[in-house]
Every structure is written in structure tokens, then in C-alpha cells.
Amino acid sequence: GFAKVDHHRKKRQGFPEVIFGEGKEASHIIDISRAMLSKGDNVFITRMEKGKADAVMSALPAFQYDEISKTLFMKNKAFEQKFNDYIAIVCAGTSDLPVAEEAAKTAEACGVEVRRFYDVGVAGIHRLFAHIDEIREATVSVVIAGMEGALPSVVGGLVSHPIIAVPTSVGYGANFNGLSALLTMLNSCASGISVVNIDNGFGGGYNAVLIHQIANRST
Amino acid sequence: GFAKVDHHRKKRQGFPEVIFGEGKEASHIIDISRAMLSKGDNVFITRMEKGKADAVMSALPAFQYDEISKTLFMKNKAFEQKFNDYIAIVCAGTSDLPVAEEAAKTAEACGVEVRRFYDVGVAGIHRLFAHIDEIREATVSVVIAGMEGALPSVVGGLVSHPIIAVPTSVGYGANFNGLSALLTMLNSCASGISVVNIDNGFGGGYNAVLIHQIANRST
Amino acid sequence: GFAKVDHHRKKRQGFPEVIFGEGKEASHIIDISRAMLSKGDNVFITRMEKGKADAVMSALPAFQYDEISKTLFMKNKAFEQKFNDYIAIVCAGTSDLPVAEEAAKTAEACGVEVRRFYDVGVAGIHRLFAHIDEIREATVSVVIAGMEGALPSVVGGLVSHPIIAVPTSVGYGANFNGLSALLTMLNSCASGISVVNIDNGFGGGYNAVLIHQIANRST
Amino acid sequence: GFAKVDHHRKKRQGFPEVIFGEGKEASHIIDISRAMLSKGDNVFITRMEKGKADAVMSALPAFQYDEISKTLFMKNKAFEQKFNDYIAIVCAGTSDLPVAEEAAKTAEACGVEVRRFYDVGVAGIHRLFAHIDEIREATVSVVIAGMEGALPSVVGGLVSHPIIAVPTSVGYGANFNGLSALLTMLNSCASGISVVNIDNGFGGGYNAVLIHQIANRST
Amino acid sequence: GFAKVDHHRKKRQGFPEVIFGEGKEASHIIDISRAMLSKGDNVFITRMEKGKADAVMSALPAFQYDEISKTLFMKNKAFEQKFNDYIAIVCAGTSDLPVAEEAAKTAEACGVEVRRFYDVGVAGIHRLFAHIDEIREATVSVVIAGMEGALPSVVGGLVSHPIIAVPTSVGYGANFNGLSALLTMLNSCASGISVVNIDNGFGGGYNAVLIHQIANRST
Amino acid sequence: GFAKVDHHRKKRQGFPEVIFGEGKEASHIIDISRAMLSKGDNVFITRMEKGKADAVMSALPAFQYDEISKTLFMKNKAFEQKFNDYIAIVCAGTSDLPVAEEAAKTAEACGVEVRRFYDVGVAGIHRLFAHIDEIREATVSVVIAGMEGALPSVVGGLVSHPIIAVPTSVGYGANFNGLSALLTMLNSCASGISVVNIDNGFGGGYNAVLIHQIANRST
Amino acid sequence: GFAKVDHHRKKRQGFPEVIFGEGKEASHIIDISRAMLSKGDNVFITRMEKGKADAVMSALPAFQYDEISKTLFMKNKAFEQKFNDYIAIVCAGTSDLPVAEEAAKTAEACGVEVRRFYDVGVAGIHRLFAHIDEIREATVSVVIAGMEGALPSVVGGLVSHPIIAVPTSVGYGANFNGLSALLTMLNSCASGISVVNIDNGFGGGYNAVLIHQIANRST
Amino acid sequence: GFAKVDHHRKKRQGFPEVIFGEGKEASHIIDISRAMLSKGDNVFITRMEKGKADAVMSALPAFQYDEISKTLFMKNKAFEQKFNDYIAIVCAGTSDLPVAEEAAKTAEACGVEVRRFYDVGVAGIHRLFAHIDEIREATVSVVIAGMEGALPSVVGGLVSHPIIAVPTSVGYGANFNGLSALLTMLNSCASGISVVNIDNGFGGGYNAVLIHQIANRST
Ligand SMILES: Nc1ncnc2c1ncn2[C@@H]1O[C@H](COP(=O)(O)O)[C@@H](O)[C@H]1O
Ligand SMILES: Nc1ncnc2c1ncn2[C@@H]1O[C@H](COP(=O)(O)O)[C@@H](O)[C@H]1O
Ligand SMILES: Nc1ncnc2c1ncn2[C@@H]1O[C@H](COP(=O)(O)O)[C@@H](O)[C@H]1O
Ligand SMILES: Nc1ncnc2c1ncn2[C@@H]1O[C@H](COP(=O)(O)O)[C@@H](O)[C@H]1O
Ligand SMILES: [Mg+2]
Ligand SMILES: [Mg+2]
Numbered sequence A, B, C, D, E, F, G, H: 001g002f003a004k005v006d007h008h009r010k011k012r013q014g015f016p017e018v019i020f021g022e023g024k025e026a027s028h029i030i031d032i033s034r035a036m037l038s039k040g041d042n043v044f045i046t047r048m049e050k051g052k053a054d055a056v057m058s059a060l061p062a063f064q065y066d067e068i069s070k071t072l073f074m075k076n077k078a079f080e081q082k083f084n085d086y087i088a089i090v091c092a093g094t095s096d097l098p099v100a101e102e103a104a105k106t107a108e109a110c111g112v113e114v115r116r117f118y119d120v121g122v123a124g125i126h127r128l129f130a131h132i133d134e135i136r137e138a139t140v141s142v143v144i145a146g147m148e149g150a151l152p153s154v155v156g157g158l159v160s161h162p163i164i165a166v167p168t169s170v171g172y173g174a175n176f177n178g179l180s181a182l183l184t185m186l187n188s189c190a191s192g193i194s195v196v197n198i199d200n201g202f203g204g205g206y207n208a209v210l211i212h213q214i215a216n217r218s219t
């Protein structure tokens, strides 16, 4: 087939093989997955609509599907890493949940503990404050928000670890499919914030895992 | 001259005559001002660079110039209104000051008390909380912010009166001259927020005055 | 569940609990509604397609559905407020009706009288003039328009109370889903106009209610 | 030189030779003008800053410079056309004057009568109504507006002849250099309006002249 | 119902009543049509998908549907106008036909003769030249083009009457739903071109009719 | 210094070393040039304002400056190539000349003959036809246009060799600094056209030279 | 029918007749194809969804359909050309395959050999290096990429022949339907790259064929 | 003065006080700096044009100015941190140097070692490979690029630590002041990349320092 699977990269990083499911046909995904499984790798697949996930699972029943994050995971070997710390996944509204869970599942597929702080958007900021101490103790935060996307700025002013900000396309009108939240996050006057693509929950989780891994390199 | 001064509108509203100074020549402004003065009106002029303001003041020395807001004001009669309440002008950073002061001077030129809460941006949110009770007691708030423009969303979640949000063009890069803050404010998930044009401090102040006036109509 | 219902906010404002229905599943909405009902609150839900509304009403038959505004309302206690004045809802074309009615129903759910002035767009301006005196007597106007969005500018020049302008996505071609009307309203040369997001009828109605409430605070 | 002057086009249309002055050097303009003069043509030049115009006039003193429209005109032969009717040039604010005058001077350079209706913007619509009958009697109107650009929509609903709408770059913030007015005009719900480029006063005047010429073809 | 039909406007212009069908329900259209018919007016409806047109015709069988332009027409009285001249409808590609025909049917519904010059796009310019003399003899041209939208510029350099340019949304990729053609037409270096909204065939035809009417006012 | 000069690339292609002068200081350019000269290479520098060019030439007087294209060239060895054919440089208006000449000088600095066809824009298409046979005989054309950028579409329909289209930023208003011409060219319905960046005369010339070189590889 | 088939163009170029299938009905395509077949031409049709292709093939069974590129081809006469060299089709990811194959099939329909280098995107650059020597030997490369679109820049630095870059709309979020890849390619700092429209595989292949043809003109 | 200095934040992070110099007057900066110095803090100021920097240094001569990064630094106490590792600053072209150095100086002002890898852009990728092993050994990389901004994608595929990507506004034409590079980086198909605002060298350096600090927290 066309896709030249890159086993080299996985080895460099100690993570599962990741497949971006969107735009790939089920049969194609099954082929790639089998190639990976034959090496004993864990396999993690994102952007899988339920129908396509079912088709893959009927061929490879060891996959587990998560409907909110639309991810598939198959665990073929134990996680190598052992850490005492965690990543905070902070999220503005209930509509941002699919993106937040894509981030969370990504981290968990890499064997990293996550703690979820959901529905703590800036329009009711007391909800954030109720959890701020536990967020502060995380190694790194992934902060997800749609509509105006202001949450990373507020969190960024309250914690001193790095923040990966993930804009979502949740909103309407002059939201322009997430452009509003994206610009907000790029222009944040809080420092310590970097940004990934709109709805890129995977990118948020993956960057957090890389930072987390460095933080634990000598333990 | 070309400009047909609209005395009718002033009468409807009990406010000073307002001139938008940008793009008008000093001589033209002097002519319009004289026409207004001859009726005994108060006159308020916005967007006046210092040089042009000086030229106007050498002809009409009763004008007072404010360098930060770039406004000229001439008071020819006492304010008719007497209120016990005030407008809160809330502002994120020191760079937003010219816009905040344009709003404040607009309100003061209409005889309304303003209270200033400056440099209380969301990246250090404890600065806002130090003043939140006094902001809450205002009739209406004008909230000014550049860069990511998140401040109105946070204030909007903490107060129950109407908020006029003013985006500023302060920022750089993907800020696109205030577009970022504008979109943030239009997409705010806090309710009770309406928005005026980028850098439109006058609009912010004027809308607040209209609301304030209604709030005091029967007193 | 994830959504932490904010009873505090309601108390601050004396209004019904508001749920943004878009993107929430019927079962989720039923859960939130029940939590609110148990406190005796009035409940108002926006952005409900008919099918989803039917599903909610079969569980909670006390809800009333309005098909044009796509809103659900359940009245569990009498309105506290008693006013003699009204909000004007002014609307350019028949296609803007869903947004206009979202604004109107929002105000009515807060116990405020509204008067409707529909199909009075600027291309036939005599239609507006036929009603202008009754519009002028309102406390505040919500002016809704799509396509070129010029109506708030014209109304703004004729009334002296505050105007909340609501751009709609009605139009085609270089309308760009409401961007044209949004920019028109932000750039209005009439003063006393502030703007909410494209198609945000709720925002238009809610801001008007806040202003109306202030105008009646001492009565 | 490089520019191959197109005498053919002029003959087709019976108008002066027109030169777009922007970006051309004075010496280049003098060369082109001389070539035209040698044929006895009238010559009309747009977009001439004063300094460059002075340089051209010191070589060709028969040119007349108009400072507001920034145009140069030299009349070498009498106008062929004789009409009883006129073009209306309608303009929203005093800042739009340079564009309005570019349109007016263009028409006058073609020997057509124009009537000016300036400073009649929609925020004070009674100013327009004071002149509407005289505007209605025109063969065609050129309607110029910046900021929100709503004037052509209103005029379009009141007259039954064709309207050429000219957006100007007057404004600030979310005006985006005239984009706001351009979109407004393209999306007008009044029919009978067509649009030229931002600040294209020449285009507005020239299209009106073409229509006017057709209207008088048999007289 | 809500729509206040504007009989006054029709009288001013001697044309059929025009209804914009998009977004209106069949029953609503039938109501408006009946109101118009009761006055003996001709009725012309644009943007009617076949299903909705069928529903209207089963109530009002005198309507005639044209599937390409998606227009309905009902002729209740003879055209008042009698002219010897015609409007040229010039069109770049076969995909632009629906817009071209919307323009043509609009003109014909006003009793004006049109001549069609289709599939004469600039990439094979000899096709245009084969017809250029007949196009030149028209009173006014409506030139329709999608993709790069260059046709009006070329025609504009070859004819001396006014051109109404209509950009279409035909294209893909960086075409951005007609934005490319729209910008091309607004920036044309040929003079005598004015532009209507993307896909606005009605606007193209209607402006041409207004010009045509003026050209024939005394006959 | 920082810039690691890439002699390898030059050897691969047999062309002069090319330096992009914009944003580099004169002293930096002199250093790079000297490094190249020491190898006996020809050196070609683009985007050099006159002042900076003079500074470079006072250190390295063998450079020749061309004021229109703003390029510097120093010939240190004879051209290796000998061809019988030529590149056509076709250009719409006199304002596009700097970009057209940047393309032409680039090709000449590579030892390739160019023929210039300037001021042949589509609004007066007979000017193009006067030269079309000589353009057709070229190996490849570089077609440069600003404003609406329609010229490549027309030329593309008349010749059968490849066309490199170069949009320029010449224009105003809704031209958006060349975006209009860029989109036009990308959306051209003529085939055989590919596009380089706005104002990228160098890119136009360089791509043409690469094609020309392939066309002559065996001679 | 409306489409005036341009046999002249084919003769100029020695290639099959090409039909752009998108937006054309099957019956229309059959008519055009028959007209071409009657002259003995090869016929190549792009943008054909399977259903429409089946309809065409049931009338004209000599057509061959390729499902990935969505192209139809009918060979009625032998290719005139005989070359020893080839075009490289280089492609970043498996999702770009439909566009890459549209380019490849276009070239093959013109009788030119292509070699495919697929799934060699920049995020795993060793995959590109494994094939770089064979890419270097091509006459010209078509380089296709979505998402960030960086592949042409990297290839451009490694080969010395011309590159036609084709951005695809593959991606999500701030990709804006291919705008990201388009801008990347237009701004490439590698020289020797020109760009066609987003997803325009046909344009990529066709431009490469024109260059290839010139390269072989004397053999 | 207005600015309420936030000593709390500094304590949380162990870094110098940072002042954003742009838009602040020299006297204002001197006041803030003095307040910080009185606490014994190190002070780091970004975006200081030479003239303003000189004015600050004449009052506070202990500041050191770096002309390329336009930063001021004053060291009042020793760095608390002691690490054995470093941050890689990787940069595409010499024009990106000011942004790269803003990142580098930011990290050095926090007491972190940086290694510079400059002028290694993707158009000559062998230059990057010469250094790739030393880049791989860094804890985190800051990768800066303008024009097409492809460098982070390539580096991201070669290293397994986190990358902070900084787009610069270097470029012209369809670069749109850095938008092209920004979109490229947000859409990167390499994982492990997050992005800060255009030209935000400070943000790049600061995020890298936060990650570096976590990586060294237990040493
Ligand atoms: N149509 C609407 N447009 C914008 N905001 C709305 C709308 N309807 C409700 N809201 C806001 O959404 C909030 C509820 O959001 P949620 O917590 O998602 O139900 C309410 O407090 C309102 O402020
Ligand atoms: N296809 C069309 N595009 C734009 N405007 C149209 C179109 N068809 C009709 N109209 C205009 O829409 C008006 C009728 O709108 P309505 O009152 O919504 O039926 C008519 O007077 C026309 O000016
Ligand atoms: N996929 C494609 N993308 C862009 N242009 C195409 C494509 N396929 C065919 N064409 C062009 O479209 C022309 C045919 O257009 P038409 O006359 O509408 O069939 C051909 O001459 C090609 O230049
Ligand atoms: N070059 C820069 N770009 C973006 N943010 C900066 C820059 N330099 C400083 N900052 C941030 O701006 C804050 C200081 O802003 P201010 O209070 O205006 O001095 C610092 O805490 C930094 O987070
Ligand atoms: Mg922080
Ligand atoms: Mg609130």
C-alpha cells in the first residue's frame, strides 16, 4: 500500500502508533493497524466516526472505542513510564467536551495520568477558582475553549507551568469556525501559553505528554 | 459650508454637540464650533491630534484639551442632569488608556460621573477582584481591552448590569489591528455584553450615558 | 453530569434560567431543566429544533414551544417585575423573523413587554416612518437586519434611546453569512448603537432587558 | 515611451482622454498629455497630488487643478453634447467629499450637468428628505458613502432611476479601509444599485455619464 | 401577515411585482402573490426550487416556471413598453447559465428584449469576437462570469455602452464562492463597468432594465 | 557571518548567485557578494533601493544598477548557454513595469534572451493582438498584471506554451494589495498557467529560465 | 446546445480534448463527447463522481473510469509523442491521493510517462530522501501537499528542474480549505516553484505536460 | 502611576521582571524599572527601539542593550538555577534574526543556556542536517521561520522533544505579514509543535524556559 509506516518515530518516543482516522477508509485503517500490531505496538486512532470504528472493530475486536472523543485504542503492551504527576485538562463548556476528551485519551494512551476540570469557563469564574489549587499542581495544563476562547488567558495568569491552548470550533456567527478562539489564544497577554490548531485535541494532549516526559526523564 | 449641523438631535438628547475631529481641517472645525457656540451649546470634539487642537484653541481659547484622550471640551452651560450613580470604566492594560479616556471624557462631557478601574487585565485577575464590588455598584460598565480582549467576558460573569465592550487595536501579529479583541467580545459566552467598533471609546462612553440617562429618567 | 448549573447568576439577576440548546442532546437538556425546576425557577431554552423540543416536552410537558424562535419556555412562578414601558423589536425583512422572535421571546420570558415592528427595512423607508413615534416611546430598541444591515443606522438617527443591533445571516454571495450586516452595524455613523453577534437574537433581547431593568430599578 | 495611447477608444465614446495619475511620474504624464493635445482632445487627469499637479502645470499651464478632487482638466474643444437633464451626486458625510468631487468633476469633464447633494447621511435622514424631489428628477444618481455605507440603500428605495454606489475608505476599526461600505452596497436589498471599487469616484461618475449619454442618444 | 407589500414602488417603475423566493415558504408566497394578482399586476418570483415552484403552481396554475433560472412568472397584463433595442446578456461558461438566465428572465418579465451570447469566455476569445458587433449594438450589457471573472474587463474594452458585471460562485479552491470573480470585476481597468452581488442575476437584469428604460423614456 | 552561502545549488544550475536584497544591510550584502566573487561567479541582487545599491557599488564598482527593476548585476564570466529562442515578458500596464523588469533582468542575468511586450492589458485587447504572433513563438511567457489580473487568462487562450503568471500589487480599494490579481490568476479557466507570489518578478523570470533551460538541454 | 467546442485549441496543443465534468449533467457530457469522438480525438474528463461516470459509460462504453482520480478517458488514436523521460508526481500524504492521481492521469492521457512518489511528507523526511535521486532525474515535478503544504519547499531545494506545486484542501481548523497550503507554496523561499489552484490536480499535470513537451520539441 | 506591578507573579516563577516596551514612554519605563530594582529583581525589557533604550540607559546605566533583539537587561542578582542542558534556537533565514534573538535573550535572562542554529531553512536542507544531532540533544527547541514557515514541520519530524514554533512577518505579497507562516505552523502534520503569535520571540523563549524549568525541577 501507499502509507510507509514510520516505526522509527515511535521508537524515538516510546509512545503508541497514532493514526489520523479522518479521510481514511476502514479497510485502509485495518491494514495499517495490522502492520503495527505485528510489531507488538499499542495503537491509537483519532477522528473515527462510530460507523467506521465499528467496521474496524469487527475486524480487530481488541480495539476499544470511546464515543465522545471518537478515538480507538488497542493496548498490546504495558506502559513503560511510571510517574507521580499528572496533566490538567481544563475546559470551558460542555460543548468543548469532544476536543477535551481527545486530548485526555491521547495522554492516557501514552500512559500518563490526566485530571479533568470541565465546564469552568470564564463567564462564571468562581467555578474555575474552586479547582485552581489542583490545577496549579499539574506539570502542564491543556486548556480548551471555544466561543471567545478566553480561558487560557485567565488560567495562564494563575499557574506557573506551561499551557497548551486548544481553540475549538464551538460557537456561531462571527466565531468563524473557531477563528475567534484561535486569535484570542495567540494574542493572550498571559505568558506561558502556546497554541495548536482549532479542534486539535490530539495536538494538545500530545504536546503535554512530550513536556511531561521531559519532566520525568531522570526518574 | 457643507456640514448641515443637526441642532434637532442635540435637543432630543440634552447632550453637548459632538464633533468627530479626524479628517476635518482645523478651520472647518472652528467654523462648526462657532455655529454651535452661538446657540450656547457645550461642545465636545474627539480624535484631535495636539497640533490641530492647538490651532483650534488659538481661535477658541475656551476649549480645554486632554492629551491622552485627544479630546477638546468647551463648557458653555451647566449640566442639567443630577445623579447619584456612576459609570464604571474598566480597562485591561496601560496601552488601552487613550481609548478608555475617550470613553471617560465622553461621559464627563455629558455631566455623568465615571469611576476608573485601569490595568486590571485578565492575566492577573486578582487586580480585578480588588475592585469588583465597586464595579458591581455601577449602573453600567464600559470595558475596554486590546490583545485577546477577554476582560468583558470575565467582568460580564461577575456583574449583573449591562456592559458596553470596546475592543482596542493594541497588539501585534495575529491581532490584525483589533480584530482579535473584536471577535472575542462578539463571541463572549457571558450574557449582557454588547460591542462597539474597534478603538471607539466615544461609542462606549456614549452608549453608557444613554443607558445611564434612562436609568435616571424619573429622578 | 459535567455541567455545573450556576444558580448564583440567576439570583443576581432575577431572570429565568437560560439554556443554550444548540449542540446539547435532549436527555442532557432534560437533566439540566429538572435541576432548575426543582428550585422553582422559570426555564427558557434557545436554539431548539422541533424534533429535540418534542423530545424534551414528552418528558417535561409543561414546556411551551415556539416554532419561529425555536425556543422553549416553562413558567413556574410569576414575574416579579411590573413596568409600564416596553422594548421595541424592529426588524428589516420577513426572513429575519426567527432572530427577531428569539429576541422578543427572551424579553417576554423575563416578564418585559415587547412591541414588534416587523418588515420595515430601509429599501422602503415609509414603512418605518409609519411607526416611528411608537418606536421612539420605547425604553430601548432591538433592531434586527440581514443583507446590508442598514436599519439600525436609520433608526439610530431617529430615536434617542439606546439601540441593540443584531445582524442576521440572511443574504447570499458577498454577504458572507452575516459579516456584511455585522460590519455595517459596527461602523454605523449614528451614535447610541451597540452590537451583538450574528443571529444572536437572545443577546439582543437580553441586553435590552438589562437596560430596561435598570430603567425601572426604583419603581 | 511605453504607453500606447488609445485614440480609438475616445472616438468610440466622445469623451475627453482620461489619465489615471497615481503611480505615474510628472514627466510621463506631460508626455502623454502632449500626445493627446496634439490631436485637439480635452484631457482629464485623476489622482494628482498637488505637487505633481504643479509640476505638470508648469509645463502645460492650460491645465486647471481642483484640489478637493485632485483632478486636472484641460479644455481644448467645446463639448459636443447638449442635454436638459442632470446627474445627482449624493454624498453621506463631509469626509467623503474628495470621492464625491472626483465623480462630479468626471461628469463635468464630459460636458454633463451635475447637482450636488452633500452631507445627507442616513443618521440624520431628514437632511436627505429635504432634497429628495430634486434627486428623483435626475437621470441617474451617484451615491457615495463611507463608514457603514447605508445611503445607497435608502436612496434606492426612494428613486426609480439607476444608482451607481461608490463606497469610500472613510472610517476606522472594523471598517477595514472601505470593505464595510463595499459589502453593504453589494448586499443592498434595494434594487437598481450597482457598485464600483472603493474610493472610485471616477468610476461612479463615468458610469453615470455612460447612462446619461444613452438616455440622450436620440435628442 | 407580516410582509407589507409595496405597491407604491411598482407604480413608480412600471414593472412586475418581484418576490425573492429564497427562504420563504410556499404558502407565504401564495399569499403575497394573491395580494398582487388582485391588483392585476404581473408577478415575477426568483430563487424558486422546483418543489416549491410546483407547490405554488398547484395553487396558482397561471404561473410559468423556468427550471434553469429557477423563476416563476405570471403575466396578467400586456407590457406597456415598446422598444426597438435590446439588452445583451453575455456569459463566460455553461456553468454560469442559471445566473445568466435569471438576468434574462428578469429583463423579459419587464417586457424588454434580450439577446443571449453564451459560452464566450476569455480563454477562447475568438468565440467572443464572433459576436462582438451584435453585442456593441445593444443599449447595455449584462456580463456574467465565474472562476476568474475576466470577461467584463475584455468586453468593457470593446464596447462603449454601460456594463453590469455579475460575478458567479462557479469555481473551486481559491475561488472562495465567487470572491475571486467579484474582486476581479471591482478592480477592472476597463471603465464603464459596475458590479452587483455574487450570483445576483436578478440585480444584473434589473439594473440593465432601468438603464434601458431611461434610454427609451421619450419614445 | 550567519549566511551559509550555498555554492552547491549554483553549480547544479549554471546560473548566477542570487541575493534577495530586501531587509539585508549594505555591509552584509557586500560581504556575501565578495564571497561569491572570489569563486568567479556572476552575482545578481534583487530588491535594492537606490541608496543601498549606491553603497554596495561604492565598495564593488563592477556592479551595474538598474533603477526600474531595482536589481544589481555583476558579470564575471561569460554565459555558458547559447540558444536560438526567447522568453516573452508580457505586461498589462505601465505601473507593472518594475515587476516586469525584475523578471526580464533575472532571465538576462541567466544569459537568456527576452522579448518585452508591455502595456498590452485586456481593456484594449487590440494592443495584445498586434503582437500575438511573436508571443506565440516564445518558448515560455511570463505574464504580469495588477488590478484585475486578467491578462494571463487571455494570453493563455491564445498560446500553447506554458505561462508563468505574476500578480502585482498595483491597484487600490478592493484590490487588497494584489490579492485580487492573485485570485484571478489561480482561478483562470485557461489551462497552462501557474502562478508565483504577488510582485515576485524574480520568481516569474526564474521559473521561465528553468523551463527554457530544459527546452534546450540537448542543444 | 450552448457549449461551442473549441477544436482549434486541441490542434494547437496535440492533446486530448479535456472536459471539466463538475457541474455538467451526464447528458450534456455525452453530447460534447460525441462531438469530439466524431473527429477521432482522445477524450479526457475530470471531476466525475462515480454515478455520473456510470451514466456516461452506459452511453459510451469505450470510456475507462478511474475511481481515485475521478477521471474518464477514451483513447481513439495512438499518442503522437515518443519521449525517454518522465514527470515525477510527488505527494505528501495518502489523503492527497485523489489530487495526485488527477495530475498523473492527466499526464498519461497526454501520452507522457509519470513516476509516482507518494506519502513522502516532510514530517518524516527520510521517506523523501529514499527517492530523491529518481525525482531529480525527472524533467519536471508536480508536488502535491495539503495541511501545511511544506513539501514543495523541501523538494525545491533538492532538485534543479521546475516544480508545479498543487495545494490540497486536506486538513481542518485553521487550514481554511487549503488556504494554508496555498499560501505556503506561494511564499516558498525555494526558487523554481509555481503554483496552481487548490485541489487542481489537472492544472498540475497539464502544466507539467506543457513543459515536458517543450523539453522534447526537437526530438 | 497606572501600572500595578505584579511582584507576586515573579515570585511564583523565579524569573526576571519582564516589561513589554512597545507603546510605553521612556519615563514610564524608568519608573516601572526603579520600582522593580528597589526589590533587587533582575529586569528584562523587550521591544525597545534604540532611541528609547538610550533614554532609559541614561537614567539607569546598569542596563545593557542588545541592538538585534532590541532588548534591555539589568542583572541585579545571580541566577538561582543551575542546569546541564540547553534550549535550541533554530532559525530559517538571516531576516528572522531579530525574532530569534528576542527568544534567545529571553532565555538567557532567565539563566538558561541556549544554542543557536541560524540560517538553516528548508530550501537548503543539508544545512539543517549538519546540526541535527546537536539540536536533538536539546531539552526543547524554539523554531523561528518567516515566508512559508516550513522549518518547524521538518525539525518536528527529526526530533522527539517539544517544539515552540514562532512565525515571523518576514516576507511579502501573499505572506500577509506573517499569516502564511502562522497557518503553516498551526497546520503542521508533524506532532509535538505548538505555536505563539507572529514575531513573538519573547513568547517562544519564555515557553521554552517554562518547559526547561519543569525538566529540571528535581535537580
Ligand atoms: N441563542 C443564544 N445565543 C447566545 N447565547 C445564548 C443563547 N441562548 C442562551 N445563551 C447563553 O448561554 C448560556 C447558557 O449556556 P449553557 O450553559 O451552554 O446552557 C445562558 O446563560 C445564556 O447566556
Ligand atoms: N434573486 C434576487 N437577488 C436579489 N434580490 C432579489 C432577487 N429577487 C428579488 N429580489 C429583490 O427582492 C425584493 C423582494 O424581496 P421580498 O420582499 O423579500 O420578496 C424585490 O423587490 C427585489 O428587489
Ligand atoms: N479538474 C480541473 N480543474 C481545473 N480545470 C479543469 C479541470 N478539468 C478540466 N479543466 C479545464 O476546463 C476546460 C474545459 O472546461 P469546459 O469547457 O467547462 O469543459 C479544459 O480545457 C481544461 O482547461
Ligand atoms: N515581546 C513580547 N511579546 C509579547 N509579550 C511580551 C513581550 N515582552 C513582554 N511581554 C509580556 O508582557 C508582560 C508585560 O506587559 P506590561 O505590563 O505591558 O509591561 C510581561 O509579563 C510579558 O508576559
Ligand atoms: Mg502563567
Ligand atoms: Mg453579566
Ligand SMILES: [Mg+2]
Residues within 6 Å of the ligand: C155, C156, C157, C158, C159, C160, C161, C190, C191, C192
Ligand atoms: Mg440615536
Ligand SMILES: [Mg+2]
Residues within 6 Å of the ligand: D155, D156, D157, D158, D159, D160, D161, D190, D191, D192
Ligand atoms: Mg430604486
Ligand SMILES: [Mg+2]
Residues within 6 Å of the ligand: E155, E156, E157, E158, E159, E160, E161, E190, E191, E192
Ligand atoms: Mg467600455
Ligand SMILES: [Mg+2]
Residues within 6 Å of the ligand: F155, F156, F157, F158, F159, F160, F161, F190, F191, F192
Ligand atoms: Mg494556453
Ligand SMILES: [Mg+2]
Residues within 6 Å of the ligand: G155, G156, G157, G158, G159, G160, G161, G190, G191, G192
Ligand atoms: Mg529547485
Ligand SMILES: [Mg+2]
Residues within 6 Å of the ligand: H155, H156, H157, H158, H159, H160, H161, H190, H191, H192
Ligand atoms: Mg517531533
